[in-house]
Amino acid sequence: MSFKRRQFLGAAAALSAGSVLAQPTQPLPFLINLQSSPLLPKTKAKRVVICGGGWGGISAAKHLRRNDPELEVVLLERNPVFFSCPMSNKWLVDVVDTQFLSFSYLEVAQKHGYHYIQTEVSAIERDQKRVITAQGWLDYDYLIIAAGIRYNYETWFGNDRKTAEYTRALFPAAYIPSAEHFRLKESIQNFKGGDLVMTLPPPPHRCPPSPYERACLIAGLFKQRGIKGKITILDPKPSPAPITGGYQEVFENLYKDQITYVPKAQISEVDPYNKRIKTSAGDFRFDHSILMAPHQAGDMAWKAGVIGRNADGKPGDWAEVDPFFLNVKNDPDVYVIGDAVGVVSPLFRFYPKAGHVANAHGRIVAKYISEKVKGREPKYALPDNLCFMLVNTQPREAIAVRFLYWVNDKGQIVQDQDDDNLRRSELVTEDFQWFARMNEDMFA
Numbered sequence: 001m002s003f004k005r006r007q008f009l010g011a012a013a014a015l016s017a018g019s020v021l022a023q024p025t026q027p028l029p030f031l032i033n034l035q036s037s038p039l040l041p042k043t044k045a046k047r048v049v050i051c052g053g054g055w056g057g058i059s060a061a062k063h064l065r066r067n068d069p070e071l072e073v074v075l076l077e078r079n080p081v082f083f084s085c086p087m088s089n090k091w092l093v094d095v096v097d098t099q100f101l102s103f104s105y106l107e108v109a110q111k112h113g114y115h116y117i118q119t120e121v122s123a124i125e126r127d128q129k130r131v132i133t134a135q136g137w138l139d140y141d142y143l144i145i146a147a148g149i150r151y152n153y154e155t156w157f158g159n160d161r162k163t164a165e166y167t168r169a170l171f172p173a174a175y176i177p178s179a180e181h182f183r184l185k186e187s188i189q190n191f192k193g194g195d196l197v198m199t200l201p202p203p204p205h206r207c208p209p210s211p212y213e214r215a216c217l218i219a220g221l222f223k224q225r226g227i228k229g230k231i232t233i234l235d236p237k238p239s240p241a242p243i244t245g246g247y248q249e250v251f252e253n254l255y256k257d258q259i260t261y262v263p264k265a266q267i268s269e270v271d272p273y274n275k276r277i278k279t280s281a282g283d284f285r286f287d288h289s290i291l292m293a294p295h296q297a298g299d300m301a302w303k304a305g306v307i308g309r310n311a312d313g314k315p316g317d318w319a320e321v322d323p324f325f326l327n328v329k330n331d332p333d334v335y336v337i338g339d340a341v342g343v344v345s346p347l348f349r350f351y352p353k354a355g356h357v358a359n360a361h362g363r364i365v366a367k368y369i370s371e372k373v374k375g376r377e378p379k380y381a382l383p384d385n386l387c388f389m390l391v392n393t394q395p396r397e398a399i400a401v402r403f404l405y406w407v408n409d410k411g412q413i414v415q416d417q418d419d420d421n422l423r424r425s426e427l428v429t430e431d432f433q434w435f436a437r438m439n440e441d442m443f444a
């Protein structure tokens with residue numbers, strides 16, 4: 001046993017006996033209350049710090065180490081366990097179990113030789129090349145911000161935090177890996193009947209086709225259990241998108257009695273206490289609701305000061321990056337990947353905010369950094385996207401959408417979209433194969 005470990009165990013034993021707290025002059029154990037100390041000693045190796053261990057961050061961590069085993073890679077993540085949002089709609093209705101969606105950060109970090117530190121990133125000082133966390137600070141040579149999204153409850157409630165917290169606790173969106181998913185699952189599984197209203201965020205938002213998938217799977221559950229439940233989808237868009245035809249067919253032919261689709265429903269007021277919602281398409285009351293506030297880049301992107309500005313000079317909602325290299329403008333050593341990325345093309349504006357894209361970004365940026373460390377100029381690469389949506393469980397049938405990206409003669413990124421509207425069982429098999437491939441790429 002090393003000296004440090006013996007020292008720590010001894011200190012931990014003393015702490016549990018209460019003696020350390022009883023004697024304030026005694027020094028605290030080295031892992032406790034050292035916000036002002038470095039999280040790790042600096043070595044000669046180049047250090048890449050990754051903020052956020054979701055689909056983008058965990059992909060980047062593995063590929064950085066694979067590309068260059070000399071790199072020191074540190075993943076900072078607030079959650080103790082990776083929990084996948086992709087496939088989580090299926091989990092809500094018991095098509096897959098919790099184990100299917102969860103992975104141990106510690107195990108995968110150990111396997112690939114990077115550091116995983118469970119902590120809250122509280123500030124990012126780009127001028128100092130330093131990340132501040134709840135446990136201490138860390139200097140970086142390169143930084144990857146894989147922040148995911150945050151809910152912009154402020155659009156609905158202004159600075160009324162109490163109402164935002166009440167809404168998140170009682171009517172969670174479950175679009176961010178957290179306890180919300182468990183709360184939502186409990187409420188769906190115990191739903192006894194009545195009006196369930198889902199508000200969709202305005203685009204761009206995380207995984208555009210997934211709220212409709214969720215509605216279909218819940219509707220299927222109600223059908224199977226004979227629950228007299230009505231699901232109303234309040235969509236600010238004029239029609240479901242993507243996979244418009246596929247969803248319209250399913251709403252019409254499978255769930256006519258369960259789902260009411262309301263287009264052009266822009267939210268003007270949400271009252272979670274009295275269970276009422278006002279929209280441009282009318283007013284609605286609910287027995288239960290999945291209240292999805294608008295999405296914007298996750299908090300770490302705001303803390304790093306990488307949010308772009310709108311035409312009016314006010315902060316936009318997403319990170320401003322070079323569309324090809326994903327680095328922050330005028331900061332070549334700081335990258336943003338995944339859902340937090342802002343406009344990349346005047347033609348389609350945003351990449352779909354999808355795990356598939358975040359995984360590709362992680363791989364791509366890992367390559368950029370390892371090339372730079374070797375003193376080479378990286379060549380740009382673009383992601384693709386592929387998304388399967390389960391719309392029926394008896395029999396199991398899915399629809400899908402694919403996106404490809406290329407560059408036109410004006411140097412703009414072009415998006416080709418291919419909706420696969422015909423629901424069929426082969427797409428369910430492909431969906432599970434896709435998930436297995438992604439897991440292999442991130443964890444194996």
Ligand SMILES: Cc1cc2nc3c(=O)[nH]c(=O)nc-3n(C[C@H](O)[C@H](O)[C@H](O)COP(=O)(O)OP(=O)(O)OC[C@H]3O[C@@H](n4cnc5c(N)ncnc54)[C@H](O)[C@@H]3O)c2cc1C
Pocket residue numbers: 051052053054055056057076077078079084085086087088089119120121122146147148149174175176177206207210298299300337338339340353354355356357358386387388
């Ligand atoms: C219901 C649902 C279904 C979906 N289905 C699909 C699908 O079929 N296919 C697909 O491709 N995509 C799908 N997605 C989208 C996919 O989940 C996201 O696009 C993907 O997770 C984005 O990856 P990311 O790395 O950008 O963000 P995330 O995966 O959200 O990762 C961000 C990480 O940062 C951490 N974090 C945030 N703030 C802090 C902080 N201050 N300190 C420390 N850590 C922090 C978070 O805990 C999180 O782990 C689905 C999403 C949902 C909600």
